Amino acid sequence: MKVNLSPIVAGMxxxxxxxxxxxxxxxxxxxxxxxxxxxxxxADIYGGYSxxxxxxxxxxxxxxxxxxxxxxxxxxxxxxxxxRPAHSQKCYDSSRSHVVTSVENSLRALRTDRIDLLLIxxxxxxxxxxxxxxxxxxxxxxxxxxxxxxSNHAPSQFALLHRRFPLVTNQIEFSALQTAALGDGTxxxxxxxxxxxxxxxxxxxxxxxxxxxxxxxxxxxxxxDLGHARSVSAATMAYAWxxxxxxxxxxxxxxxxxxxxxxxxxxxxxxxxxxEWYRVWQASMGRDVP
Numbered sequence: 001m002k003v004n005l006s007p008i009v010a011g012m013x014x015x016x017x018x019x020x021x022x023x024x025x026x027x028x029x030x031x032x033x034x035x036x037x038x039x040x041x042x043a044d045i046y047g048g049y050s051x052x053x054x055x056x057x058x059x060x061x062x063x064x065x066x067x068x069x070x071x072x073x074x075x076x077x078x079x080x081x082x083x084r085p086a087h088s089q090k091c092y093d094s095s096r097s098h099v100v101t102s103v104e105n106s107l108r109a110l111r112t113d114r115i116d117l118l119l120i121x122x123x124x125x126x127x128x129x130x131x132x133x134x135x136x137x138x139x140x141x142x143x144x145x146x147x148x149x150x151s152n153h154a155p156s157q158f159a160l161l162h163r164r165f166p167l168v169t170n171q172i173e174f175s176a177l178q179t180a181a182l183g184d185g186t187x188x189x190x191x192x193x194x195x196x197x198x199x200x201x202x203x204x205x206x207x208x209x210x211x212x213x214x215x216x217x218x219x220x221x222x223x224x225d226l227g228h229a230r231s232v233s234a235a236t237m238a239y240a241w242x243x244x245x246x247x248x249x250x251x252x253x254x255x256x257x258x259x260x261x262x263x264x265x266x267x268x269x270x271x272x273x274x275x276e277w278y279r280v281w282q283a284s285m286g287r288d289v290p
Contacts, residue, residue: 005038013254022058038069041072042055052073057111073119075118076098076122100135100139118149149169151170172198190247222279240272
């Protein structure tokens, strides 16, 4: 099975900070769906283990929404939080017991009977890949999780698990200010396997437009120039630059503003030429290609 995510995914990391009550969140989800953004990215730890519950409250208030969207969530980080009093030390845990417990918690919080895509949030140095693959098979067979992937995994770590169970994505950090994935084999692997990566922090956590360092200013100037020529925002150009890579990255937004979602969706209609793509890359690197 291969998950069918929308080409732009709505990130829920800061949902608690948006201060939306349940009716307002329902309206926000409906507006996102109207834009074609049907996939919503979560993690159990977001908002101190509260974001999944907030989203679940919206799904409970409007049950018809669930069949119109895809839920992505992550597990594998044990964060120290009042919501998890048994966690005395922050660590990573990909054991069967922790993954199964996390899935059950997420299903309850999200008020759903299935998770469309579950990701292991960070590489666990103590991961038993055979045990984890078997855990994935059990959860999939039970219909509780439909697809599986990882997040922030190096190519070798992805391959280690993918050889044992078919993963569908690696969620990575990638932006015009964070280009490591271009050279460390991560995007090469995604292209080779035909598994589009999900991309978090596509606007570099806002630094592309708020940062005042020389690198951010250089890149921003180029994005603004390219956007002006097309009558689109610099943010739209930043998303389009990411999507130009042949691995077909799927950017994850991070804003509660519908206008920010519109900027991201507008990138689907923008084709960045190779010369323009390298112009942005060179602005980021501060040098010409060799």
